[in-house]
Amino acid sequence: MxxxxxxxxxxxxANNAEPIVKYLDVHKSFGDVEVxxxxxxxxxxxxxxxxxxxSGSGKTTIIRMLMTLxxxxxxxxxxxxxxxxHMEKDGKLVPANEKHLREVRGDIGMVFQxxxxxxxxxxxxxxxxxxxxxxxEDKQTAKQRSIEMLEKVGLGDKIDNYPSQLSGGQKQxxxxxxxxxxxxxxxxxxxxxxxxxxxxxxxxxxxxxxIAKEGEMAMVLVTHEMDFALDIADRVLFLDKxxxxxxxxxxxxxxxxxxxxxxxxxxxxxx
Amino acid sequence: xxxxxxxxxxxxxxMIIQGLGITVGLTIACYIFALIFGFFWTVADRIxxxxxxxxxxxxxxxxxxTPPLVQLFFIFYAWPVVPYVGVALDPFTSAVIGLGLHYSxxxxxVYRSGIEGVAPGQWEASTALxxxxxxxxxxxxxxxxxxPTIPMLGNYLIIMFKEVPLASTIGVVGILHLANDYGAQYxxxxxxxxxxxxxxxxxxxxxxxxxNKLEKKMNQRFNKKDVLEETKGAAI
Ligand SMILES: Nc1ncnc2c1ncn2[C@@H]1O[C@H](COP(=O)(O)OP(=O)(O)OP(=O)(O)O)[C@@H](O)[C@H]1O
Ligand SMILES: [Mg+2]
Numbered sequence: 001m002x003x004x005x006x007x008x009x010x011x012x013x014a015n016n017a018e019p020i021v022k023y024l025d026v027h028k029s030f031g032d033v034e035v036x037x038x039x040x041x042x043x044x045x046x047x048x049x050x051x052x053x054x055s056g057s058g059k060t061t062i063i064r065m066l067m068t069l070x071x072x073x074x075x076x077x078x079x080x081x082x083x084x085x086h087m088e089k090d091g092k093l094v095p096a097n098e099k100h101l102r103e104v105r106g107d108i109g110m111v112f113q114x115x116x117x118x119x120x121x122x123x124x125x126x127x128x129x130x131x132x133x134x135x136x137e138d139k140q141t142a143k144q145r146s147i148e149m150l151e152k153v154g155l156g157d158k159i160d161n162y163p164s165q166l167s168g169g170q171k172q173x174x175x176x177x178x179x180x181x182x183x184x185x186x187x188x189x190x191x192x193x194x195x196x197x198x199x200x201x202x203x204x205x206x207x208x209x210x211i212a213k214e215g216e217m218a219m220v221l222v223t224h225e226m227d228f229a230l231d232i233a234d235r236v237l238f239l240d241k242x243x244x245x246x247x248x249x250x251x252x253x254x255x256x257x258x259x260x261x262x263x264x265x266x267x268x269x270x271x
Numbered sequence: 272x273x274x275x276x277x278x279x280x281x282x283x284x285x286m287i288i289q290g291l292g293i294t295v296g297l298t299i300a301c302y303i304f305a306l307i308f309g310f311f312w313t314v315a316d317r318i319x320x321x322x323x324x325x326x327x328x329x330x331x332x333x334x335x336x337t338p339p340l341v342q343l344f345f346i347f348y349a350w351p352v353v354p355y356v357g358v359a360l361d362p363f364t365s366a367v368i369g370l371g372l373h374y375s376x377x378x379x380x381v382y383r384s385g386i387e388g389v390a391p392g393q394w395e396a397s398t399a400l401x402x403x404x405x406x407x408x409x410x411x412x413x414x415x416x417x418x419p420t421i422p423m424l425g426n427y428l429i430i431m432f433k434e435v436p437l438a439s440t441i442g443v444v445g446i447l448h449l450a451n452d453y454g455a456q457y458x459x460x461x462x463x464x465x466x467x468x469x470x471x472x473x474x475x476x477x478x479x480x481x482x483n484k485l486e487k488k489m490n491q492r493f494n495k496k497d498v499l500e501e502t503k504g505a506a507i
Contacts, residue, residue, distance in 0.1 A: 069395050098404065106401050116396035120414045129410055130400035182400060 026075030050229035053239035109184030169200030294445035304371025309378030366438035385416035422486035
C-alpha cells in the first residue's frame with residue numbers, strides 16, 4: 001500500500017476484507033405480517049453503514065436480529081464466519097441454543113433509543129458489570145477501562161452518579177461507553193438521538209463521530225440525521241417496505257437518489 | 272352477661288398469653304411456606320409451554336377462589352381419608368399447609384408484579400451486554416424487582432397474622448383458642464376476647480407503621496422519579 005493513505009484507499013482496503021456480518025435472504029414476520037422480505041447484506045470490518053427509511057420499514061428489526069433480540073423467521077445471519085441463529089450438530093444446521101448465541105453475540109454491541117441504563121447502578125457500575133462478569137476481567141482492570149471510556153465520552157466527573165441524575169444526552173453517552181468497554185467488532189445504534197431534546201443531540205453525535213474516526217469497529221446506524229449519515233457513513237441503505245430499495249455511498253444515495261420513494265423520503269426531510 | 276371485671280381480666284391474661292407463641296409461630300411458619308411456595312408458582316408460571324402455563328394458572332385460580340377455612344377443613348378432615356395419597360396431619364401442620372398454600376398464590380402475584388415492573392429494555396440491554404441468564408436475574412432484574420415488592424410482602428405478613436385464628440377451628444391452640452376455652456369454662460367471654468383483640472392490635476399496629484416506613488424508604492432509595500419516568504415511557 002502506498003504511504004499516502006487517503007480515506008478512499010482505506011475504504012477499498014476494507015472492501016476486500018471478509019465481511020464481519022452477512023445477512024443471507026433474511027425474512028422476518030410478526031404474526032401474519034412480513035416486515036422484512038429477504039434482506040441480503042454484507043458489512044465489512046470497520047465499515048460504517050447508515051440505515052435510513054420511513055417509519056415501519058423494518059430498520060430497527062434488522063439490527064435487533066443481529067443483536068439476537070429478535071429471531072429471523074427464515075434466512076441466515078453470519079457473524080465473523082459463524083452462524084448466529086444456527087449451529088452445527090451432527091453435520092446439520094440446527095437452531096442455536098443460548099450457549100451458542102452467547103458465543104457469537106459477543107462480537108456485537110448495541111446502543112438503544114431509550115438508553116436502557118441500569119437505574120440501580122452507578123454510571124461506573126453500569127460500565128463495569130459486563131467486563132467483570134461476562135469477560136471475567138479482574139475488577140481493577142475493568143474499573144480502569146470503564147473510567148477511561150467514561151472520560152472519553154466526557155463523563156469522567158460523573159462516574160459515581162446514578163442514571164437518574166443525568167441528562168438524556170449524558171445518559172446516552174454512558175450507554176455508549178458501556179457498550180464500548182465490551183470491545184465489540186460491530187456496534188449497532190438505533191436512532192440514538194431521537195429521544196433527546198434537540199439541544200442535546202449534538203453532544204451525542206459528536207461522540208459517535210469520534211468513535212467512527214477511530215476506525216476499527218464496524219458501525220450500523222439507524223438514523224434520521226441525514227447530514228450526519230452523509231458525513232460519517234461509508235454506505236447508506238434505504239430500507240422501504242421490508243427490502244433494501246437502494247444502497248451506495250452517501251454521495252449517491254442521499255445527494256443523487258434514483259429510487260422515487262427515496263426521493264420523496266429525502267424531500268420530506270429537506271423541507 | 273355481667274359488666275367488665277378486672278379480676279377476670281387479670282386471671283385470664285396469663286393463661287391466654289401462653290398461646291401467643293403458637294399464634295406468632297404459626298404466622299411465621301405459614302408466611303415462610305407462602306413465600307417459598309409463591310416462588311414456586313412464579314417460576315412454574317414462567318415456563319414457556321402453554322399447557323403447563325394454563326394448568327398452573329387454573330390451580331392458582333382454584334386455590335384463590337376457595338375460602339381458606341374450607342381448605343383448612345379439607346386438609347385436616349378430608350385429606351386423611353383420600354385413598355393412596357391421604358395422610359393424617361396434626362393441626363399445626365395442616366394450618367401451615369392450608370393457609371400457606373392459600374396465601375402463596377397471592378404472594379406469587381406480588382413476585383410477578385415485581386418482575387413485570389422491570390422495563391423490557393432492561394432485559395434487552397442485558398442481552399446486548401451478553402450477560403448469562405443467571406447474571407441477568409441476579410445483577411439486573413431482581414435488584415430492581417425486589418425493592419418495590421417489600422412493602423406488599425410486609426402487608427401480607429400482617430394479613431397472615433390476622434388469618435391465623437382460623438386455625439383455632441381445627442384445634443391449633445393459639446390465643447383465640449385459649450380465650451374461647453376460658454370463656455367456655457367460666458362463662459366469661461368479654462374479658463378474654465378483649466385480651467385477644469388487644470394482643471392482635473398491639474402486634475399488628477406497630478408492624479403496619481413499620482411497613483409504612485419501609486415503603487417510604489424503598490420509594491426514596493429506589494427513586495420514585497425513576498419509576499414514574501419509566502411508567503411514562505421515558506427513558507433511563
Ligand atoms: N414485536 C413486534 N410485534 C409486532 N409487530 C412488530 C414488532 N416489532 C415491530 N413490529 C412491526 O414491524 C414493522 C417494522 O418495525 P421496525 O421497528 O423495524 O420499523 P422501523 O423502521 O424501525 O420504524 P421507526 O422508524 O418507526 O422506528 C412495523 O410495522 C412494526 O409495527
Ligand atoms: Mg425503529
